[in-house]
Amino acid sequence: MDRRGGEEPVIVALDGPAASGKSTVGLAVARSLKFNFVETGKLYRALALKALREGLALDDGPALARLFGGTRVTYEFRGGKAVVEVDGEDVAAELARAEVAEAASAISAIGEVREVLLPLQRALARAPGVVVEGRDIGSVVFPNATYKFYLDASVAERARRRARDFAAAGQNVDIGEVERGLAARDERDAAREAAPLRRAEDAVYVDTTDVAFDEVVSFIVNYVRNAEEARAER
């Protein structure tokens, strides 16, 4: 799929709420299409980590923007994995921490912080193509993305998936608590003023509640392949 190789990259925007499967689906789609994969949440997490280390208040927009303006964050998708560096230090292992996720959610509500990350995200779109996963990819970061999908699932199903992930990592969690946590994060991500979680009007809505992972992946891959073939014939 390098019809436009060297030219404009094909951009597949993948948005949706927490634990809707964007990361796993996105990775599989990117592998299948031989595209790059960008998890933009990792960029928010990387900046959040820096703020935590510096002990900044997570609601002080101007101070955070000042700190982040002087911070070098790089993202590279290498060997099927995201390599994230903050000021030259590989921080990928730290980004999964719950404390970092919470801090990322807090700082992502601040417009100035989102501004800092815009050029960085846009610079990651390279030919032949990229799958970009986040909350505002189809609406703000790449409003002209070639393809847009919005992945959703009921909060109960997302809580089950999240709990399964925790269990696989050897952590026992209360599923009701996970569900309440997800619902609160959805509410916060959707209610914030700066780029709230919203389905772009032209995004294909994919409800994955009762759909197997492989089916979701092949739906998106086939959708993109068919559309690209149709475009190539035009």
Ligand code: DC
């Ligand atoms: O997808 P994630 O859990 O790694 O994202 C971490 C936080 O960053 C999440 O609370 C929402 C925020 N985020 C965002 O606001 N916009 C994005 N494009 C990606 C993530």
